[in-house]
Amino acid sequence: MTTTPPPAAQAPAPAQERRRILIVTGMSGAGMSITLKALEDLGYESVDNLRLSLVDALVQQGEPGHRPLAIVIDSRTRDFSADAFLDHLQALKARPDLDVRLLFLDCGDEVLQRRFTETRRRHPLATDRPVPDGIQRERVLLAPLRERADVTIDTTQLSIHDLRRLAAGHFALEAQPALQVFVTSFSFRAGVPREADLVFDVRFLTNPHWDPTLRPLTGLDAPVAERVAGDPDYEQFFRHLTDLLRPLLPRYNQEGKSYLTIAVGCTGGRHRSVFVAERLAGWLRGLGLKVGLNHRDLERQGPRPG
Known part of the structure; x- marks a missing residue:
């Protein structure tokens, strides 16, 4: 049969x-x-x-x-x-x-x-x-x-x-060889970005806002960057942050996620979060990723603890 x-x-x-x-x-x-x-x-x-x-x-x-x-x-x-x-x-x-x-x-x-x-x-x-x-x-x-x-x-x-x-x-319709990442700094006072996939709080770092000479500046300025980077816990924090992200990024890509938003926040969104977001974006670009960068609350009016 x-x-x-x-x-x-x-x-x-x-x-x-x-x-x-x-x-x-x-x-x-x-x-x-x-x-x-x-x-x-x-x-x-x-x-x-x-x-x-x-x-x-x-x-x-x-x-x-x-x-x-x-x-x-x-x-x-x-x-x-x-x-x-x-x-x-x-x-x-x-x-x-x-x-x-x-x-x-x-x-x-x-x-x-x-x-x-x-x-x-x-x-x-x-x-x-x-x-x-x-x-x-x-x-x-x-x-x-x-x-x-x-x-x-x-x-x-x-x-x-x-x-x-x-x-x-x-x-986007064109084929993307790898995950696209968008990094944004923000102020916790103005709320956490709702589109964020990952949120990191850097309010524990030394706050340049309390230095009258640094207060008018931002995390884009060298004196502020030096002050934040000089915090004794900064380098260890950034190393742990990148160690966390390194294995996650390819897994997001394998799961078919095409776009990842990483938000870095501090109190006023002008000093610490801006500096860390800038350095994080640079590190991600060093991995060969396509990275967008924005500082959501940098232009908010008035002095704010940053």
Whole structure:
């Protein structure tokens, strides 16, 4: 007796042949329009406010290797439901010819309320009710989507430039040979950057702020750098920091993480964190990584303990 072997499972297409589909969702007012424009500038075909019932037809129009597609699907759509959304997402991710990712944009309630108030827009889920009611209703509705997101970006503290940078870092189309890293200094008084993957606190180091001659300067100036580097614990700290990061970076890359944000904070964001961020960025570049660098709170007005 002969038996016929079962048909082999369809193998996924090679990565370069799979069409990239990026589905964007999140809280109304969190920056979906800005993100979609940034993705369009990166080379994505973009579609805003698409009904769930039209997703399959739109995706079917493309063939493997065709232009990547970015689709915004959110609570504005008439037939939106979280369950139906997740069913569509699961079905798309199961297709071997597609590379599907979900991006969720979040934002703090107070900032969302301020954005709606300043623009005098109605919240899509509170057309006849106060804006905070709509925000809370939407947050509950979208909670299952946030849990399933491949990437979540919180825009509470982000400028338009920061949001576009993060979109490019996570979803650039050109092949990247290695993990991209972004290093930022910040002030704990102004809040921890919500987009940070790793946060390091350098407030234990000698604070140049308390020296009247150094106070007007920043961590970019040689006298401040010398004072911070002269702290008896600084060299050991920096050595331990790099020893921690060295084995982590290739693991992030192996796991498919394309963009890593490292934040270094001190009290005022002008002296210690700026110097350490500068030196850390230089060390990372020495490893051959593509590194971006920013000092978020360096230009804040008024003397601040740094």
